[in-house]
Amino acid sequence: MLDLIIEGGTVIDGTGAPRKACDVGIRSGRIAQLGDLRGAAARARQDAAGRIVAPGFIDVHTHDDRLLLDAPQGAHPKLSQGITTVITGNCGISLAPLLTDNPPAPLDLLGDDAWRFERFAGYLDALEAGGPALNAACLIGHSTLRVRHMGRLDRPATGREAERMAQDLAEALEAGAIGMSTGLYYPPARAATADEVIAVGAPLADAAGIITMHIRDEGDAIEDAMREALHIGRELGIDTVLSHHKLVGRSNHGRSVQTLAMLEQAAREQSVCIDCYPYNASSTMLLASRVRQSDDVLVTWSRSDPSAAGKSLFRLARERNLDPEALAQALTPAGAVYFAMSEDDVERILAHPLTMIGSDGLAHDQSPHPRLWGSFPRVLGHYARRRGLFSLETAVHKMTGLSARRFGLPRRGTIAAGNFADLVIFDEAGVADRASFEQPTEVSAGIDAVFVNGRLAWGHGRSWDVHAGHVIRRRAGAGQD
Ligand SMILES: [Zn+2]
Numbered sequence: 001m002l003d004l005i006i007e008g009g010t011v012i013d014g015t016g017a018p019r020k021a022c023d024v025g026i027r028s029g030r031i032a033q034l035g036d037l038r039g040a041a042a043r044a045r046q047d048a049a050g051r052i053v054a055p056g057f058i059d060v061h062t063h064d065d066r067l068l069l070d071a072p073q074g075a076h077p078k079l080s081q082g083i084t085t086v087i088t089g090n091c092g093i094s095l096a097p098l099l100t101d102n103p104p105a106p107l108d109l110l111g112d113d114a115w116r117f118e119r120f121a122g123y124l125d126a127l128e129a130g131g132p133a134l135n136a137a138c139l140i141g142h143s144t145l146r147v148r149h150m151g152r153l154d155r156p157a158t159g160r161e162a163e164r165m166a167q168d169l170a171e172a173l174e175a176g177a178i179g180m181s182t183g184l185y186y187p188p189a190r191a192a193t194a195d196e197v198i199a200v201g202a203p204l205a206d207a208a209g210i211i212t213m214h215i216r217d218e219g220d221a222i223e224d225a226m227r228e229a230l231h232i233g234r235e236l237g238i239d240t241v242l243s244h245h246k247l248v249g250r251s252n253h254g255r256s257v258q259t260l261a262m263l264e265q266a267a268r269e270q271s272v273c274i275d276c277y278p279y280n281a282s283s284t285m286l287l288a289s290r291v292r293q294s295d296d297v298l299v300t301w302s303r304s305d306p307s308a309a310g311k312s313l314f315r316l317a318r319e320r321n322l323d324p325e326a327l328a329q330a331l332t333p334a335g336a337v338y339f340a341m342s343e344d345d346v347e348r349i350l351a352h353p354l355t356m357i358g359s360d361g362l363a364h365d366q367s368p369h370p371r372l373w374g375s376f377p378r379v380l381g382h383y384a385r386r387r388g389l390f391s392l393e394t395a396v397h398k399m400t401g402l403s404a405r406r407f408g409l410p411r412r413g414t415i416a417a418g419n420f421a422d423l424v425i426f427d428e429a430g431v432a433d434r435a436s437f438e439q440p441t442e443v444s445a446g447i448d449a450v451f452v453n454g455r456l457a458w459g460h461g462r463s464w465d466v467h468a469g470h471v472i473r474r475r476a477g478a479g480q481d
Pocket of ligand 1: 091212243244245
């Protein structure tokens with residue numbers, strides 16, 4: 001007897017293969033049977049006639065370390081767009097292992113009151129004990145390690161400090177972390193050299209861990225920054241992901257032609273891929289240097305002036321008779337959305353075969369970038385259906401099968417017998433993002449139902465408090481096969 005049959009739907013299985021009419025039978029959280037299941041016995045049936053049935057989406061670029069602890073409301077932005085698995089701890093920022101009540105920017109993107117995990121294993125255990133709403137595979141952040149082990153951050157780590165960080169990484173990998181992230185762009189890690197990252201990252205090689213990198217520069221010096229990141233990945237001999245690939249600043253528009261060619265070249269010799277969010281505006285901490293490169297800047301939060309959230313920095317500067325960079329300085333600590341990319345670059349990068357989809361959503365911002373709520377439906381609705389950038393099968397592959405393979409998530413990302421029953425049912429004609437820069441927390445349209453490990457986690461326009469997620473540990477452990 002099956003627990004559930006999703007019947008009458010059209011399956012897009014996540015491998016990139018063409019769709020086919022197929023019922024999906026679920027038992028004990030797994031996909032048990034595929035095919036014509038009209039005669040099969042089941043405790044429940046879900047009608048998917050006229051709908052697409054796809055693997056649950058994998059958000060490969062998140063800062064959801066803390067959101068996962070705030071289940072179930074916390075997971076609302078994720079489940080509502082069909083996401084069933086997240087990769088946490090990107091850009092050098094992980095919530096563990098660090099005890100502090102005063103995290104330096106950009107660590108404060110995760111808030112300042114949740115830094116209570118002395119060990120990475122403690123974080124994973126807390127996640128598992130709470131029963132996360134989503135599956136999570138977790139990275140440890142190089143910047144978090146720097147803050148933990150170094151008094152001053154404006155210099156490279158000493159050999160002794162790098163050793164201590166490597167020790168923490170080894171421990172985290174042992175506990176189940178899937179790899180390490182870096183954020184050499186950001187102040188806490190700007191003084192780190194490639195040699196430091198290679199020394200700290202040494203344990204990744206034996207554990208077959210992955211490294212994801214927010215590279216040192218995404219503007220004028222992007223090619224040098226990519227060369228550095230590729231060098232680090234090559235030296236460590238591990239799978240490498242360059243995060244949220246983009247070209248910032250008007251003078252760099254169009255350069256994705258070169259950067260993508262460079263990646264293709266590198267991909268012949270090493271395992272490398274990229275992720276991308278489907279918007280031509282970025283979001284991170286408010287930095288004066290970034291204001292200069294932007295056509296407009298929206299404040300997403302500000303500790304010193306919360307009333308600035310959701311407003312244009314340039315307009316506020318005019319109203320207050322201040323230079324925009326001086327105002328940015330006065331508003332910090334703060335976050336911002338920057339309009340500084342070209343749509344042509346965004347489309348070229350999204351369409352590239354090495355590109356996976358990641359939201360980079362910032363769940364704790366007062367007025368967040370709409371990517372937090374809309375990324376995946378936007379790729380399906382705007383870029384696949386309206387713009388015709390790729391087929392729906394390719395769009396789904398970029399958010400499921402490709403991602404699971406690149407991040408080494410066993411039995412996820414494709415619809416096949418024996419796989420975990422992470423599934424999304426959506427309306428091909430109606431799926432669309434509704435979150436905008438003005439209304440950033442609008443729920444997307446066209447996502448009918450979302451199952452996490454076989455249990456309904458989103459349906460009838462709301463999320464269900466089922467705590468069905470697993471912690472996906474790289475080593476054999478509770479959450480894994
Ligand atoms: Zn980043």
